[in-house]
Amino acid sequence: KDEDLDAADHPPPDLSSSPESGAAARERSEMDEFKDACWAELCAIADGSGQAPEAGGNIAVGFRIRPPRAVESADMEPCVFSGGKEIKIVKPGSAEGEHTFVYDCTFDGESRQIDVFKALGWPCVRNAWNGFNISIFAYGQTGSGKSHSMIGTENDPGIIRRIGDFLFDFIFDFFVVVVVVIVVVVIVVVVIVVIVVVVVVDRSASNINFYFVP
Numbered sequence: 001k002d003e004d005l006d007a008a009d010h011p012p013p014d015l016s017s018s019p020e021s022g023a024a025a026r027e028r029s030e031m032d033e034f035k036d037a038c039w040a041e042l043c044a045i046a047d048g049s050g051q052a053p054e055a056g057g058n059i060a061v062g063f064r065i066r067p068p069r070a071v072e073s074a075d076m077e078p079c080v081f082s083g084g085k086e087i088k089i090v091k092p093g094s095a096e097g098e099h100t101f102v103y104d105c106t107f108d109g110e111s112r113q114i115d116v117f118k119a120l121g122w123p124c125v126r127n128a129w130n131g132f133n134i135s136i137f138a139y140g141q142t143g144s145g146k147s148h149s150m151i152g153t154e155n156d157p158g159i160i161r162r163i164g165d166f167l168f169d170f171i172f173d174f175f176v177v178v179v180v181v182i183v184v185v186v187i188v189v190v191v192i193v194v195i196v197v198v199v200v201v202d203r204s205a206s207n208i209n210f211y212f213v214p
Helices: 004-011 021-047 070-075 114-127 145-152 159-207
Strands: 062-064 082-085 086-090 098-102 104-108
Touching: 021 114, 086 159, 104 114, 104 145, 114 145, 114 159, 145 159
Parallel strands: 062 104
Antiparallel strands: 082 086, 086 098
8 A cells, every 4th residue: 555655664763762861852842842832822822812813815725745764875866855844856976857836834854743733733733723624635645654643643742732732732732621621610619609508598587487397
């Protein structure tokens, strides 16, 4: 299958060796900080202090270059280069075969999954949270790294897994806040009702006659 070939041609880095490597730990910490900042942004949008995304025209195109395989590094010259928002394709050995293309964001062979998510995944999460339909897909030839970028692995998840993780975490946080608010409101209402009942009964106690039948 295309997906199987894609994943096999672009093996993800092994982040599971030893007790969480330094790079993996730093990336996890970076992801947690980024998630907190994103939640704060969503809260700011909800209370009106932040700017909500606008509907329509929000199409972004990114270009990611996968790392070269061993055989490519040994026998071939690089022909694709990224810089800022530009991708330059050069025909080795030819001064005339050079083409430049501009994208919303580009990622070289050293880019991480979290870098791709920050640029392309988080805007999707923000728009979905604010009620807009979203769509994200990868396009490229077999072996170009589509499955790795979109799905990834358990230790190095791709953009789709990270989108799902963010959404469900935010839903849980929102649910906890709502439940706490509801519980507090219910407690306040019950206390008020009990106080009112006690006051009413106390004021009318002198007018109540009790009859005991032997």
